[in-house]
Amino acid sequence: MDPDNTWTTLRRQCEALEPGAELLTPVSERPFGIAQTADDRIVVRFGDSGERRPLWREQFVVFLERLAAGSVPTDDLPPGVEPYATVVTLTDEYAADDGEIRYDPDAATAGESPFLVSAAAARSTPERVHDDALLLAEQLERADADDPSALETEDATDLYVLASDVQRGANRVRRSVCDALLERLGPDQRLHGRYGTVRRTTRERRQPEDEETVFAALDDRGIPREWVTGIDRDKLDVVLAVTDLEEDEVYDVDEDVYVQKVGTDEDEKYSRLEGIADRIDELEGAEGEDLRAELDDIESRLEEALSAD
Incomplete structure (x- = not known):
């Protein structure tokens, strides 16, 4: 192990991570991103708290010396050492599997790690709803949803999948926001927003005794x-x-035939989103401003439609 070469590799792999990608600590599974790299440290930022923490070069050397003496069980890692262990697995020398981290150039792949979460997978539920709604808006603009029978099969499939994803994600957001609103709503009280009004409702669910x-x-x-x-x-x-x-x-059996979504290509959706963002960024002047205003209007209309459910 050459500490200088390993340190250079660590910094290079951290700097090459996809924007928005996250790393997870091996035991506590705390998400963190790379905020900054320097000659003597790699600064990480934890997603669950916003805390910034420097990972020092000297401490990496100590951890690597421990790995040179043998594998390290991930369950034995103290909380302060977990981020070091995660970052080390980004190199092409150290692998993590079977509950341990070890020096294994044959199994390790530079830039890959079991603790690495892609930018597409790292998005929060509200971010996914926003992105799916944007893709759905674009699909509705491009395809004639008023006449589904005239749609190309691929367009109809994409429209169905995106609508399903937006509905599912919006319901998750609605349930989480519901808990927050219940803390603010008193009996017979109504809360008003730009798009509508809500009130507290009580519904009994009965379960027979034994x-x-x-x-x-x-x-x-x-x-x-x-x-x-x-x-x-x-x-x-x-x-x-x-x-x-x-x-x-x-049994009196009635057959109900319906379309079931069996999969979503999140990577393809994320790639499409990046393409939309890139095209918007390339537009300048009045054309770019008009498109941004149009997208804002689409998002507002989608938000209004979802909140009315």
């Missing part, structure tokens, strides 16, 4: 038990599985 409690309550009042007993679907399915009873003998 069978013994229910039957005891019925017996106390002289209510026949058979009034509330019936077929248990779970038990019926077990009977179907272990006997020759046919499904159509005990």
Whole structure:
């Protein structure tokens, strides 16, 4: 191990990371990014707290000397050492698998690491909703969604997938915002925004007590038990599985045919987003300003439509 060469490699790999990519600490899985590199340190910034922390060159040398003496189990890493271990795996000399970090040039690949999260995967849920909404807006502008039967198959598929992704992501955001709003909403109170109004609503969900409690309550009042007993679907399915009873003998089966999304190419979506951003950046003058204003308007309309759900 040549400390100078390894340090140079560490700095180079950190500087070459894709903008927006994150690294994870091996044990606590705290996300962090590379904020700055210098001759004697690599400064990282933790995503969960915003804390900036220098990783010193001398400490890397100490850790590498420990690795030269043998592998290091990741579970034994102290919190302060975890970021050093993560960054070391970006080199072409140190690999991490099977719960340990070790010197293994044959298994290591420069710039890759099991603790590296791509920029596309590192986006938060609100960021994904924003990006998916932007892609959906572009797809709606490009394809004639008013006449789905006239769409090319690829366009129809992309439109369906993007609409599904926006709906799913928006629901996640809505649930998280709901918790925050409930802390601010009192009984019979309404909160108003630019796009609408919300109020606190209470909905009861009933779950029967255990069978013994229910039957005891019925017996106390002289209510026949058979009034509330019936077929248990779970038990019926077990009977179907272990006997020759046919499904159509005990079930009225209706077939519902629908389209199911089975996959999303996040890398392709992210690449498309980068292409849109690059084209906008290349535009100058009135044309660029008009396009930015148009995109802002599209995003606003999408936001309004989603909030109305």
